[in-house]
Amino acid sequence: MTWAGSSDAPPSARVAALAPSMQPSERRVAEAIAADIESAIDRSAQEVAEIVGVGRATVIRTAQTLGYDGYPQLRVALARELASGPMPVDESVDGSMLGALRAEVEAFSARLPQTVTALTDPQLEDFVESLDGATRVLVAANGLSAPLGLDLVLRLTAAGRPAEYLPDALGQEIAARQLGAGSVCVVISGSGVNRATLSVMTAARESGARVLAVTSFARSAVAESADVALVIPPVRGSFREELEHASRAALMLVTESLVGLVVARRGEQGRDARSATLSVLGHSLDE
Template sequence: MAWNGAPDAPPTVRIAALVPSLARGERKVAEAIAADGERAVDLTAQELADAVGVGRASVVRTAQTLGYEGYPQLRVALARERAFAAAVPEVAEGSLGVVQAAVDRFARALPHTAAALTEDVVEAFVAALDEAPRLVIAASGLSAPLGHDVAMRLTSAGRPAEFLSDSLAQHIAARHLGAEDVLFVISGSGANAASLHAADAARAAGARVLALTAFARAPLVSRATTALVVPPVTDSFQDELLQTSRAAFALVIEALVEALVVRRGPRGRGAREATLSVVSDSLGE
């Protein structure tokens, strides 16, 4: 399975989304490119293969898996991405420096957050959120807070949504969905066992499955009716496992709810006004 996301997505975004599922040789090539894109631009396919310790064919296959005709086209795309990359700002020492570095890293990745998305996939995703008679959210582990967040945001937008914090309860709710209903699964890795069980239960019930994940070849993607891939903001798959940031997911969820409100027109605006009225009444002096 080669890259099938947005055609203008830069190489680092494609690598972040695909690297966990690449074959060993291709993964070594992709990780070497991600670690030092400037060097990769200056190397031929054979030179990169020698540096990584694989055959030249692995370099060519990697480029093709990433969606390029060959390695020369990947080199051009790398050069273009680096030419428009923002400079890395200096940060302070100590804990403040750690915080600043993390924020700056996210800021640099932010322009690529939606780079893997395509218009038809996003439209289908938002339409399913809008039209489903019943909408259940499934999210476990570090994605669980996002389950609470999206359920509240959708409900506030006039689109009732259910989130049950217990993973078994999510599984049971998914199994009771109908053919027109939707299960919305949020999983950074796309391989969380509880989330996969819920997705399988929903499919067995004939329901549609929407997925939000970081990796294009994750097991969850193959189970989803429609999947949104938001590549991790970390520098490598190892960093993603250690840091497991969900900041980009939170941003995309907010944007999806806004798209839903716009799609609903007067209904969406009316729901937002009703929500603001309730919020206003709840505020004290």
């Protein structure tokens, strides 16, 4: 399986999304390139092979897995990414907690634009159309992605698109088995390999429902099992760092924005629903 996302996605985003499921030798090549883009631009395929400790053919296969014709085309894409990327962030701190916090936030914001580079218009249109037109919507999310599931349901309901979320994984699976044709199961999974979430997906598909996924890795079990998968590469850039830091900030940003697309698609109906929601909120506030 090679890169199937947007052709505009930069190499680093492609590596972040594909590396966890690459062959070990290709993964080493991809991560070595992503770790030092500037040097990779100046190196030949043979030089990269010698540094990583693989054959030249492996370097070429890696470039093709990332969606390029060969390593020369990958080098051009790397140069383009380097030229169009944000200015390097000064991560030096003054030793204070505030300085460390500022450095982390600035580094995060500099990498944030890559989160939507893997998406395409047809994917988004299919996702939003299926979500809007479903007779029933069940959201499945477990572990560290669970709060995103609840947040998405609350936002969809406020937008006039009723949805349901059960905090218990077994409850999600039971509900998924009862969805049926015309329904949709929206799966949110950062890692894309959560066992409980995969069980919910299987139950939903067996019921005849359509499965939509939001995940971080293009070749994960969740992405490959979904009817439509929106891949949001991890901001930190690698599966190891995803496991260590487990940030869901980029996924939450995208899921919140998806609700805005649903509201826009629903037109006056969506605006009326939001107006009703604001009215309820207004009555709930006190001085």
